[in-house]
Amino acid sequence: MARRAQTNDPILEAKLATLKAAITKTQPFASGIVPASTSDLTLFYGKDKNARRIENIAEATAEEIADLAAACDPAKFGLNDQNVLDESYRKAGQLNASQFCSTFDLRNSGIIEKVRDELITQSGLKYTTRAELYNLNVYGPGSFFKAHKDTPRAESMFGSLVIALPYPHEGGGLALRDDDREWVFNFADDFKDEAGNLTIPYVVFYSDTEHEVLPVTAGYRITITYNLYRESYSLGDPVSNTLENFNDLEVAFENLLADKTFLPDGGHLGFGLHYQYPFDKNDKDALKKILNYLKGKDAKLSYTCDQLELKVVPHLLFQDGLTTGGLWWSNGSGAVLIDRVPNLQKAYIENGSASYYFAEQYKGKIIKKNRDYEDDPSTEEVKVHWVVGPNARTKMDAAYTVYGNEAATAFNYGCVCLIVTVPPYGQSPRARAVDAERPVANEKDDEQEKVAVDPGEPSNS
Numbered sequence: 001m002a003r004r005a006q007t008n009d010p011i012l013e014a015k016l017a018t019l020k021a022a023i024t025k026t027q028p029f030a031s032g033i034v035p036a037s038t039s040d041l042t043l044f045y046g047k048d049k050n051a052r053r054i055e056n057i058a059e060a061t062a063e064e065i066a067d068l069a070a071a072c073d074p075a076k077f078g079l080n081d082q083n084v085l086d087e088s089y090r091k092a093g094q095l096n097a098s099q100f101c102s103t104f105d106l107r108n109s110g111i112i113e114k115v116r117d118e119l120i121t122q123s124g125l126k127y128t129t130r131a132e133l134y135n136l137n138v139y140g141p142g143s144f145f146k147a148h149k150d151t152p153r154a155e156s157m158f159g160s161l162v163i164a165l166p167y168p169h170e171g172g173g174l175a176l177r178d179d180d181r182e183w184v185f186n187f188a189d190d191f192k193d194e195a196g197n198l199t200i201p202y203v204v205f206y207s208d209t210e211h212e213v214l215p216v217t218a219g220y221r222i223t224i225t226y227n228l229y230r231e232s233y234s235l236g237d238p239v240s241n242t243l244e245n246f247n248d249l250e251v252a253f254e255n256l257l258a259d260k261t262f263l264p265d266g267g268h269l270g271f272g273l274h275y276q277y278p279f280d281k282n283d284k285d286a287l288k289k290i291l292n293y294l295k296g297k298d299a300k301l302s303y304t305c306d307q308l309e310l311k312v313v314p315h316l317l318f319q320d321g322l323t324t325g326g327l328w329w330s331n332g333s334g335a336v337l338i339d340r341v342p343n344l345q346k347a348y349i350e351n352g353s354a355s356y357y358f359a360e361q362y363k364g365k366i367i368k369k370n371r372d373y374e375d376d377p378s379t380e381e382v383k384v385h386w387v388v389g390p391n392a393r394t395k396m397d398a399a400y401t402v403y404g405n406e407a408a409t410a411f412n413y414g415c416v417c418l419i420v421t422v423p424p425y426g427q428s429p430r431a432r433a434v435d436a437e438r439p440v441a442n443e444k445d446d447e448q449e450k451v452a453v454d455p456g457e458p459s460n461s
């Protein structure tokens, strides 16, 4: 059978584009400076009973800093599930949380409130943050840490915080990258405020944001890192609704739902998520839980769907012809969405199709038939209209090969799509027309959905 032509309906495409345009860019970080009094700047460190003490790091002598640098271990990094020492990738000294103590008082510094205001509530979320002390890093001349993401240590880990102790150095910018955007923070420029008072600069970012420490050219760059965990959670902080542009997406959705020519028989909208999410590889229900800890604009999308009572289900996308967890899936360009975390250890398909395997084993939805199985009538193809097409982040192989700051253990970043179900026009008045009642609850069960047969193909965007 000839390949069916893709249903490229320019009017529909234009409508989907209005939704995409309303998903505004958000920053993956918050940054600033906090005042530092001399009582914040004492550092104790050591690996034996005789800990050393630097009274005021800002005034430390060269000997004191040399002694600190000598006490550090060479920092490793995580390549998949191994901790690797490779000074062409990461060259720095490190002490772990049991080997140093700083008098800097994070809890009273105001940084946690900044995280709340700038990273959490702006997405329509509300949760408290627990910060766990992680490492002290000492970068002397020639030290650096190449591009990586921070290894998630739990499902609830969302952020990484770096503070810099005010010791002079040159170079060593912290670069953050998000798609085609890059920000570089030179902490050494921020050790004093305009009035000349000592300050501590910080950057807090979603841990899956690619970042890099550029080479230090002089002096010592001394940072303390913390892992940030989400503690209690609830949707919809009213504060966020007052933010500019916050409702753009809701309005765009409402306009489409009120338009009777927009998917009159209902359908599925696909959104490749912008961020990656840690989930427990051994918890098959882990995927559903990510709705509780989305970040930035992903959280805003789910919040908006919740407001409109649209059903949202997280899925993983597998495509044929990709390596996944070291396995090579067959060619044939099929694609499948599954709504649970598969056991990749068990999944070995020598000559078959990954999409068919996942469809069968995990009740996946084939969104594009493998060429070799095209005539197989047993499988329906589900049409997904991609608002934000699956991208590099949405591919599972990206999730299973990771440069992290520590070896991955039980948690992996997953690349997740949200599939939003649009009810047929007139069937769900709350969803389809702004001021009507809505009959169906926004259930998040794992039942297979009944879907229309319609050929489809994910598009890259």
Ligand SMILES: O=C(O)CCC(=O)C(=O)O
Binding pocket: 135, 137, 145, 150, 162, 174, 211, 213, 223, 225, 405
């Ligand atoms: O020292 C820094 O600025 C960041 C260190 C880092 O990225 C890490 O420890 O994972």
Ligand SMILES: [Fe+2]
Binding pocket: 148, 149, 150, 160, 211, 405
């Ligand atoms: Fe890092």
